[in-house]
Amino acid sequence: MASYTYRGVPVRYWWVPLLAGILSVAIGIWCFFDPVATLSVLAYFFAACLCFSGLLNLFFSLGNIRGPGWVSTMAIGLIEIVGGGWMFFLPENVVTGAFVFAVGIYIVVVCINSICEACMMMSYSSSWVAWLIAFLLATLVFGVIFLAGPIAGGIAVWLYVGISFICFGIYRMILAFKLKNMNRRLR
Numbered sequence: 001m002a003s004y005t006y007r008g009v010p011v012r013y014w015w016v017p018l019l020a021g022i023l024s025v026a027i028g029i030w031c032f033f034d035p036v037a038t039l040s041v042l043a044y045f046f047a048a049c050l051c052f053s054g055l056l057n058l059f060f061s062l063g064n065i066r067g068p069g070w071v072s073t074m075a076i077g078l079i080e081i082v083g084g085g086w087m088f089f090l091p092e093n094v095v096t097g098a099f100v101f102a103v104g105i106y107i108v109v110v111c112i113n114s115i116c117e118a119c120m121m122m123s124y125s126s127s128w129v130a131w132l133i134a135f136l137l138a139t140l141v142f143g144v145i146f147l148a149g150p151i152a153g154g155i156a157v158w159l160y161v162g163i164s165f166i167c168f169g170i171y172r173m174i175l176a177f178k179l180k181n182m183n184r185r186l187r
Helices: 015-033 039-063 070-088 092-121 126-148 156-186
Strands: 003-006 009-012
Touching: 015 039, 015 156, 039 070, 039 092, 070 092, 092 126, 092 156, 126 156
Parallel strands: none
Antiparallel strands: 003 009
């Protein structure tokens, strides 16, 4: 298994953020093309994706336990697993209401964590990290707009959720490729 370095500390499994990014972009695109899908189906799909993303984050953090930021990645992974599991056990009539606010809160929390993560990468190269932070700030703005009026926005809710997930997914994919390229530059 290849290992990549960040400040001399191995960064393994660079492809895990890539998978999470692809999943986020897929969810965002799905929001655009199927906005009238029943909320319960979307809520349970989101819960499954949340659990899967949590498992990926746990895997990534355990693989990089000696590197910087592994604790926050593990914490986000645990929160995702608990949140997704919690949504699976809610009754169908309650899960749709919980879903609306869970998505908004999730977007805000992962954006704040990811901004911190991107700032840690700033010491490596500030040029591309600025782009990562720009994507995260856009995601954060759309997440806050979504939380400000999730029900009143009607169909615009799906636009905000879709854009938020796409921006966050692009951030995770760029991060994955930058982690991969760091090893090449250090060789």
